[in-house]
Amino acid sequence: MVSMDIDKEMGAVAGVLSREQKQKGMLIHAFQEIQKECNYLPEETLETLGRELDVPMSVVYSTASFYKHFYFKPRGKKIVKVCTGTACHVRGASEVLKALEGEFGVKEGETTPDLSMTLETVGCVGCCGLAPVATINEDVIGEIDMKRVAEIIKSVKEDLS
Amino acid sequence: MADKIITMEIDGHSVQLPDGMNLVDAARMVGVDIPNLCHLEHMRGVGACRMCMVEVEGSRGPNTACTMKTKEGLKIKTDSAQIKDLRKMVIDLILSMHPLDCMTCPKAGVCWLQDLAYRLDVRESNYTRKSFNHAIDDANGFIERDPNYCILCGKCVRVCTAQNTNILEFMGRGVGAKVTTAQDKPLHETDCTFCGSCLDACPVNAILESGRRAKGREWQLEKADTTCTLCGSACSLVVSEGVDGIVKVTSPKPNAFICAVGRFGFDALNADTRVMNPKIRKNGALEDASWEDALDAVSAKLKAAKANPAKVGIIANASVTNEDAYMLQKLGRAAVGTNNVDSTASLSDTATIPAYLKAFGGIPEVENCLCDADLIVTMGVNASQWSRALPAHDAKIRKTVSGGAKLIVLDPADSAYAGIAAKNLKLAEGTDTYALAAIMAVLVKENMIPAERARRTDGFDAVKAAASADDAAKLAEAAGLSLDDVKEAADLIAKAKLPMILYSTGVTGKDNGADAVLSALNLAALTGGQVIPVLLDANAVGAAMMGLSTATLPGFAAAPAGGMSAAEMLKGGLDFLYAVGDVPVSGKPASFVVAQVSHMNDMASSADVVLPGPAFIEQDGSIINYYGAERTLWSTIASEAEYFSPWEVAAELSERIGGGERAEDIEDVMAEIEQFAMPCDEPVLNAAVIKPSKGAGSASIKSAGSMMALNGSIIGASRVAKLMREAVKA
Ligand code: SF4
């Protein structure tokens, strides 16, 4: 699966690290690889990882949960993030969120059962001028009105066929 | 080790303290209480809560005392106005996220947060209140976790991690961070052993005993210090009693260990299987009787049996007190005239007593705590928190290792310690003496130990001479080890300041076990180390010291040969047997059996007379633990059972069968025991050259399963029995 020879990967640096630090390094590296492959960190894979590296599950999960970008549940193909920063909030972000939640039957933070989409919220994404704003994967969509909401919905569903 | 003493200043007073000691712990020694929330005594400080801030002369900002060490000339202020303000701010912040329900909170009175808020007079938080509505984990029947109270001090995480159970951890970060299990699973879906170490460590109400609510405010509880006798770890316990009985059992220190059995097993005291009053067998069935009638029946039988003393026997579970053990053997030896007196200790260990009698003429107290060791050698030690064999020993070994000590495992079996061992030496079966001789040969020949290390011993030159004449390579080979492995082990031992050798049933059950123990004592003496016998019975040492053993008379005098051991007596054929506590038996070992038990067991079921006895927590008196140290037991009256202590029954029977006037109270017994000078105050090892030999056989009771084998009737009557069944499955 994942190459785990941390001493080789880290070269001379490995020598000055404590066992805990090395373990953490190895874990994070492994998480990244696993997530690249599975799109999230499946429980069984983490259990195998813990066993292999002789790290307790509590430490595995503690380390992973420290980072926002590791996920413990499957993620959708499209990640839709509705900005709820101040500007977007004022200009109706919650309507946008509600509409999407209603359409897909998921709450913020959840993924549709068919794994087509994960709905999330995010603090200001830095395009306040375009508020309300959402992102689909890397793309930013601004000035969202109900028409744009329909477009977002369409783009998520399109991908399914 | 003599610590260097330094002089420093605390709040303007000059004080003398050991050098390099944790500042919070050190200040406490001189009566200064530096407020703290995340510090665990004798563990490394982590500086997480910022409560322990002090002003340090010559340093700009305040420092956290828990991460500082005492040193010569240090000057600190623990109570300045500035420091107080900072502490207030910390409490203020914590309170903004903490339920303010001290009026019903079960921890009120022992809550550190409440105490500090009171001391600093913070009534309510100045910050906006935040609450998280974390789910409560309370379905396991032992421990309730409510993260809404958690102040994220991390103490539970650190105790759980240090003992290697690794269940609790910080999850997430920032404001939403939480201390919980992997994936926030309820405790009973994890590998949690329900030791409750986290309970004792938690300074607030985030971790609580199940069923503790509304059972009495903390300050209304009566507390009694006692000692658990359910296994050889013999842990110190604090029993808290409310108006309706025992409310909880805790460990006296927030980072000491007691297991689930000692902590939660007290419900057994009122179980259905409890023997409430004496019973006499009539027409084949046991029927309730008065003490008077029961004692009449027993003494009549014993008087008749006395005519043939070789057919009378007494066996007690070695969880009985010293006073019990002393009076039981006196009943046998003095009133009946038999040497068939023994305890269950001989069922797992026939090596320790003979070896120590030869080496020291007794069992001296181990000078240091296992926690002081910087190197541990385990020989045939199979302790486990998970399978519940000497759980506290397992936790102590693991804690000492996670605190930095190295571990060498010498074991023919696959050791559970292999994973944390610096050196795992897997021996050929029964070759402990070869392995030890090989190590000593390397140490002596390669001049690896400074001369001043060796301890006061007699006959030690002969041991050294023998070691230097030995062929280490050959010995290693005989033990199935490579010479390199032996050398590495020898090197670790030589470099250690305080090596401690622990041996248990893997060694003591072998026919050459005594030789292995003597070899271990030689190795320890050679390297300035110590040996700790890991015994399965709580009072194995005390029973032998009191003479309840076929090998010893009171005070460790050698007993006349010919007494039947417990194993021999249990084979059957006696006329009369008095058995106290759980004594493993199949069938009826004597024509007339008197069983004194707290709970029905196999022996009692086939007995002719059953007498109620005290259960753990209900015993009064003393025991000698595996360190050779005396521990006091204070009884808590927790049941309605009409029991008398075994010593009282023994004294009464003695008098009735013509053994002289009986001792009236426990002080009389203690005074009588005192007359036997215990010879081990200034132990000098009589070192003897041990010829390596191959050992065979195994103990009839081994560490694995020992708790149930030795105290199953009590443990099986408690809710913890469920954990024991799971442990067997695992
Ligand atoms: S009960 Fe013991 S094993 Fe379980 S979480 Fe608490 S400290 Fe860890």
Ligand code: SF4
């Ligand atoms: S549960 Fe208790 S001991 Fe653990 S971090 Fe929270 S407050 Fe501290």
Ligand code: SF4
């Ligand atoms: S059963 Fe053993 S480990 Fe558990 S508390 Fe009692 S003496 Fe300690």
Ligand code: FES
């Ligand atoms: S608040 Fe939404 S982009 Fe700034």
Ligand code: FES
């Ligand atoms: S006790 Fe020192 S920072 Fe918590």
